[in-house]
Amino acid sequence: MSDENAPIRIAMWSGPRNISTAMMRSFENRADCAVSDEPFYAAYLYETGLDHPMRGAVIASQPTDWRNVVRHVTGSVPDGKPVWYQKHMTHHMLPHYGLNWTDGMANCFLIRDPAFVVASYAAKREEVTAADLGYHRQIELFDRVCDMLGSAPPVLESADVLKNPEGMLSALCARVGIPFDAAMLNWPDGPRDSDGVWGAHWYASVNASTGFMPYTEKEAVVPDRLKPVYEACLDPYNTLVKHRLVV
Template sequence: MKIAMWSGPRNLSTAMMYSFGNRADMTCIDEPFYGPYLRLTKLQHPMAGEIKISRPQSAIEVEQSLLQPDPQHSYHKHMCQHMIDGIPRDFMADCVNVFLIRHPARVVASFIKGYPQATAEDIGFAAQAELYDHVCGLGQTPVVIDSADIRDNPEGMLRQLCAALDLPFDDAMLNWPAGPKPYDGVWAPHWYASVHASTGFAGPEGPLPELTGRALDLAFEAMPHYEKMAARKISPEAAPAS
């Protein structure tokens, strides 16, 4: 099974990759299209030079690598905002596609700390909703799961997610060793400090952050896309208690 997990930044996506990566039957690939995305957009993200060097020049090469036969399951951590014109999508038909969502206020408040000039395109909510529609057009019924629900009840929600994927649940998904992982992207030193310090999912989140100015505008613009996805998410009420 090839699992394509689609999210925006600051969305529990790395913790989810570590969760699946701690299974003995799973290999992980961290943001495979990041290098081609930066080459196409010429954006100056943190560590842009290192990121481009660490990934194949061609997005087609990346796609072909994702389609290679794997002796076990594979987990692809994708950023929705990377899927611009010039990035192929044919591989999505060969994957089980899952969409990981998080409230825009939390995403914006977290992301702008590391990238103050962030735009709506950088946080990827519109792209996520469009990709969801694309997967539906392939004849799939994609899975949607909310990061807040996972943090509220990690075991219960992961059991539900595994059931939706027709994948046996593994207790190893609840914890992982602290520190960098061999499948981390080269950008990990800039973005992954907090998750490197973790050994499992953080507890429930507190109140929504209070935003002002451009940050508030970004979150407001993203809300309709988030609400569209949230209406389709796995129900936390159906999750067994941890």
């Protein structure tokens, strides 16, 4: 029997260079919502040994044992809020990490055309692999949730959100069981205390924003050296985009 007073924990699964931080800003601007920024990042860096920007600061800022992270994200909601929006990167979930904790989450998936992701990521970090972008892990997590629910969970294409923020956020809120709040459409500029320490390197654009950027039609230019990475990400993206929310 479900507890009607239990908090709603939203796990938004995406890869990097999406609109994931803008989505976090949107939910944080709700008075009823706490947010968490990539809580598994330090554990991921610590275990993989990968050299990311601000690696040392990231590792020092969060638990490095994935089990401790799970205890946190399934524990008491910050400030006792009724909604907890958790921004998760799919590639942070290493193969040996247990996933049973996700069964109690409202799991949602945020996707973006890999051509734009590859081009944007390469501008911030020269080395890029398909694993860095998380598409294959995202489809594994998606399939797991589908098996658990017997139906597809919410999938948002970032371009759709930018084209129609109110419509897409309203549809998402309906799917996770919370009312839409117009406060989600705009927020004050600048960094947040809730941002990960890595925001100093990655969040310049979103820190300058006060809402979702207007959508503009453009073509992403994928460097020739990264075309194999782009092509490797196409199949999982094309599978996920078939399930995207449409309003």
